[in-house]
Amino acid sequence: MMDSMTQKAGIIAAAAFGVVLVSTSGYSSVSAQGLPEGFKKGELAAEPSAEMIEAGKRVYFTKCVWCHGVDGAGDGPGADRLWPRPRNFNQGTFKIRHTASGELPLFDAKKPIPGQNDLFETVTHGLPGSAMPPWEGILSEEQRQQVLSFVTTQLVKDRKFTDKQSESQTVLQLADLKPKPATDESKKRGGELIVEKKCVECHGMEGRGDGNAFNLKDDWGFSIQPANWHKCWNFRGSRQDPYNVSNIFRTFSTGVNGTPMPSFADNTSVDERWDIANFVNSLCERDPLGNPLPIDPLTDKPKINFVIPSDMVEGEIPTDLEHEAWKKAPKRYVAMGGQITHKPRNFVNRLDDIWVRSLYNDKHIVYLLEWDDRTKSVAEGKLPWAPTQVNIDIKEQDPKTGEEGSIAAHQNNYTVYNDAIAIETAVKWKELPAPIKPRYLFGTNEQFPMDIVKWEADGSLRAFKGTGWDKDFEERDNYEEAMKLLKAEWKNGRWYVMIQRPVGNKKDQDYDEDTFFEVGQYIPTVFFAWDGHNGDAGRKMAVSAFYYTFMNPPVPQETYIYPVVIAVGVVLLEGWVLTRRSNKKKGKTL
Amino acid sequence: MKALMSLGALIGVAGLLLLGGMIFDVVPSNTVRLVEGYMPIQLLLEVACFVIGFTGLSYMMNAMGMALPRFWQGIGFWIFLMVYLKYRVYPPIPFSVRAMYGTVGLVTVFMWVSANEEDWSKFKRPIMNVLDAQTGMNRLLRYVYLVLIPILIGGFSFNAMMPKSEEPIELRTVHPAPPASTKVHGKTYTLQTSQNPYRVNPDGKYDQEFSNANIVEQGMGRLMKPNANPWDEKNQGYLKYVREGGEIFFQNCHFCHGDNLNGRGLHAFAFNPIPANFTDPGTIAQLQETFIFWRVSKGGIGLPNEGFPWASVMPPWEQHLTVDEIWKVVLFEYWHTGYYPRTWD
Numbered sequence: 021m022m023d024s025m026t027q028k029a030g031i032i033a034a035a036a037f038g039v040v041l042v043s044t045s046g047y048s049s050v051s052a053q054g055l056p057e058g059f060k061k062g063e064l065a066a067e068p069s070a071e072m073i074e075a076g077k078r079v080y081f082t083k084c085v086w087c088h089g090v091d092g093a094g095d096g097p098g099a100d101r102l103w104p105r106p107r108n109f110n111q112g113t114f115k116i117r118h119t120a121s122g123e124l125p126l127f128d129a130k131k132p133i134p135g136q137n138d139l140f141e142t143v144t145h146g147l148p149g150s151a152m153p154p155w156e157g158i159l160s161e162e163q164r165q166q167v168l169s170f171v172t173t174q175l176v177k178d179r180k181f182t183d184k185q186s187e188s189q190t191v192l193q194l195a196d197l198k199p200k201p202a203t204d205e206s207k208k209r210g211g212e213l214i215v216e217k218k219c220v221e222c223h224g225m226e227g228r229g230d231g232n233a234f235n236l237k238d239d240w241g242f243s244i245q246p247a248n249w250h251k252c253w254n255f256r257g258s259r260q261d262p263y264n265v266s267n268i269f270r271t272f273s274t275g276v277n278g279t280p281m282p283s284f285a286d287n288t289s290v291d292e293r294w295d296i297a298n299f300v301n302s303l304c305e306r307d308p309l310g311n312p313l314p315i316d317p318l319t320d321k322p323k324i325n326f327v328i329p330s331d332m333v334e335g336e337i338p339t340d341l342e343h344e345a346w347k348k349a350p351k352r353y354v355a356m357g358g359q360i361t362h363k364p365r366n367f368v369n370r371l372d373d374i375w376v377r378s379l380y381n382d383k384h385i386v387y388l389l390e391w392d393d394r395t396k397s398v399a400e401g402k403l404p405w406a407p408t409q410v411n412i413d414i415k416e417q418d419p420k421t422g423e424e425g426s427i428a429a430h431q432n433n434y435t436v437y438n439d440a441i442a443i444e445t446a447v448k449w450k451e452l453p454a455p456i457k458p459r460y461l462f463g464t465n466e467q468f469p470m471d472i473v474k475w476e477a478d479g480s481l482r483a484f485k486g487t488g489w490d491k492d493f494e495e496r497d498n499y500e501e502a503m504k505l506l507k508a509e510w511k512n513g514r515w516y517v518m519i520q521r522p523v524g525n526k527k528d529q530d531y532d533e534d535t536f537f538e539v540g541q542y543i544p545t546v547f548f549a550w551d552g553h554n555g556d557a558g559r560k561m562a563v564s565a566f567y568y569t570f571m572n573p574p575v576p577q578e579t580y581i582y583p584v585v586i587a588v589g590v591v592l593l594e595g596w597v598l599t600r601r602s603n604k605k606k607g608k609t610l
Numbered sequence: 611m612k613a614l615m616s617l618g619a620l621i622g623v624a625g626l627l628l629l630g631g632m633i634f635d636v637v638p639s640n641t642v643r644l645v646e647g648y649m650p651i652q653l654l655l656e657v658a659c660f661v662i663g664f665t666g667l668s669y670m671m672n673a674m675g676m677a678l679p680r681f682w683q684g685i686g687f688w689i690f691l692m693v694y695l696k697y698r699v700y701p702p703i704p705f706s707v708r709a710m711y712g713t714v715g716l717v718t719v720f721m722w723v724s725a726n727e728e729d730w731s732k733f734k735r736p737i738m739n740v741l742d743a744q745t746g747m748n749r750l751l752r753y754v755y756l757v758l759i760p761i762l763i764g765g766f767s768f769n770a771m772m773p774k775s776e777e778p779i780e781l782r783t784v785h786p787a788p789p790a791s792t793k794v795h796g797k798t799y800t801l802q803t804s805q806n807p808y809r810v811n812p813d814g815k816y817d818q819e820f821s822n823a824n825i826v827e828q829g830m831g832r833l834m835k836p837n838a839n840p841w842d843e844k845n846q847g848y849l850k851y852v853r854e855g856g857e858i859f860f861q862n863c864h865f866c867h868g869d870n871l872n873g874r875g876l877h878a879f880a881f882n883p884i885p886a887n888f889t890d891p892g893t894i895a896q897l898q899e900t901f902i903f904w905r906v907s908k909g910g911i912g913l914p915n916e917g918f919p920w921a922s923v924m925p926p927w928e929q930h931l932t933v934d935e936i937w938k939v940v941l942f943e944y945w946h947t948g949y950y951p952r953t954w955d
Contacts, residue, residue: 078833102876570775
């Protein structure tokens, strides 16, 4: 074993050697031992004990078998409705590792140590953005090690974790590699490198995962999408610590086995890899001050604020995103789940969040909706149904892999419909006793209808009345003329849509159909989104929970007057108490 | 006595350090984890530990001649309580509820310091000293208070009057009253008399004892009993149906209720509130199997008017599943969480 000094010297020597290589062959950062920079040879771990394996079987058949299947082939009963699919263990292909591309991950049944046991960390923290949950707090540390002992020895069938002949371990020394500070210079260099190293070909010009979104397949022939760098909480390797740059560095260094994501260890230096990681990390959504978004430990997604505040502007509402008013307007994260309540259910939901901002003036309210969608989808020709139709002929996928109509067969192979978004607000929300809300899905009934404004990628902006999840929409007379589409643009994997509608009042509008937006009130609001390339149409869509639109009232005068009055009152009170006390001491009575 | 008290003091110091460390992220915030399902009792025990700790601490400090005045003890304990409620309890409780606890806590502290005349005069001594301002220090303090109190109160009222857009608090009924009977797929089920047709022994007879003997074990992990593997091909009766129920669960329900039935499925993050956690002893463990059958069949939309506000997007599963499938899913949910359904007798 080298001590850290000689090791550092070794790295410096290797780097120097790399420089020499660059000038001669253009092939950099391979050390003298033929290992990529930052890696070191490791030892294969010993086989887990028979007791561990037997105990692990019990854990596996209670918790894991339902998705990963009896033989660990990733074909349990839950598998066919999941995308990404559960891991097929048989080939020993694992995504998140500290080991070189193609190698087995680190696993040692005796060492549940972060950084030295990849599989243990995967089970502990789960794989965000997939159905694999974090098992920490559910299974004990020992139980997690036991089940992994079972999986690695019994269900990994094509390879053997202990076979010195066929397996090797080349381990990324992440603990010894100090992250490079994320300076502007480092991020700038990273931004240039992702173009040079062709990352943008798959991940897209803005890193939203929109490049080459249709031709990528994993080792099993299933279609697969590049990661969206703006949603670091969905990175499989984020280890419940999404803003940690080391995770990106690790994935970039080791590649993702079984997918088209290669390891870049051989053609980038450690320094370059930190630049790239810093750049990618800087793209992840942050708050206006540039701080990481707070993550909800219950869901491992950004914390949700269910109030969408709308600020007042004087005069026309600006349409330019760079305008001061839009930059100041608070931006809200709206979480979107698949509509899995009524048929056809949307099990594989491609749109998992929308960012919403809002402004209003005396006549109109404008919503600015931004969401990532890897594909711009506009249906070719006329759709076979009317815009008002909800009960349309879209089949729910059969839960059988490989067969016609299954999710696996359909993935990236749907008839393309329109991308679309809708804002649903409650009509007569004031008549609902305090906490009651109408049903989120297109309204409850004729008595509690919903006001639905829907934009579709064909450029249409329509207004409907919804009276129940299974009822077709009703057209609203000439309301559309009062609305205006201020912006609808798809750029590098993101939609920017700006919808203007009247705030409404009793005089000009229809009380039974239109929502009146009243300043200082909580107006129940739901969002729907459709991804045309995912075959989304009708009820097959993404939905949000109930949010509230809240138009911030101007600050009333009293706010500045009363506190002063109160403070003065307190001063007088103090005077009275003091006088009384001193009089009492002097023996006087008041 | 002294040994006992010093032990108490030790607990107090250790507890305070741990709590402080967890709040300020010196040690990982999950060092002492809140155990799901046992949280209320755990919190009560923790607070009890702290009270013992404080008693010990106060005794020791007294013995060492560094007694803390009763005034500061009272205020200190109340502050501790508020900090504990704000930072320890997760998921966080809304301010209005904390304010309620705070008031109750304040009253308790007040009762404690005014338990007898002597205590009361000890408590109000520091206040009187500042009012009288006999020493330079107290005079300084008096002026500081004279200026600070109006500013603070003015500031608070300004803050309170500023228009805000906080989330309105929503109440909901957790277990709405069930109807006497429910009609699913054309057949009427009386909730009081219906039984799960799959809770049967290998001979096909309804057998609660047999099924209770084969559910998963309580305790960490909630693992299946050895030799009671639902995936064993030879199973007849209960365990066979558990497996079939599990297959249905993992094709339909886990998207929201989660792989571990704890309400943290793939789509759960988009919900408000997040879906029901069956591992919590307050959900299915409190209910009869027929109640679950009714809730699953009719979903959120089928809740009675008294069940308002709904705040449930649970689908009416009769649209998607057969009666047999629903019974099997219910069976699986009890198996996987290790709870016995409540019975009518």
